[in-house]
Amino acid sequence: MEWFECKVKYDKTMENGLIKQVTEAYLVDALSFTEAERRFLEEIEPFMSGEYMVTDIKRAKIAELFESNDGLADRWFKCKVAFITLDEKTGAEKRANQMMMVQAIRPTIVARVYFRKSFIRPILYTLLVNVVTKLCF
Secondary structure (H helix, E strand, O other): OEEEEEEEEEEEEOOOOOEEEEEEEEEEEEOOHHHHHHHHHHHHHHHOOOOEEEEEEEEEOOOEEEOOOOOOOOEEEEEEEEEEEEOOOOOOEEEEEEEEEEEEOOOHHHHHHHHHHHOOOOOEEEEEEEEEEOOOO
């Protein structure tokens, strides 16, 4: 399975009663673009009233997904993590970047805890980017 980022444009009623056209991005787990679109539409159709349009579907380079067992963790964070290793011969620092999705309550602090719990041995890493996103299965 691969991860696909799907975008939908629709008219959203804001808290003040005004209608505004918005574009939202969701993440879908699928085997192909066709399946991603089908699964995406199945998920969003019950929540859409009026017209909507799928504006984009693209592969998302997500290396790993960290789900929370905490019922309060209701947001997903897209994190770019740089794993740091040392070259034994030259002593130079090497970085390998990966994108990960982390379900958490707060952005940085909780995300770091998930990474520390998830690896068997201590690993040096730097959290480069941390963005809130929507996730749709």
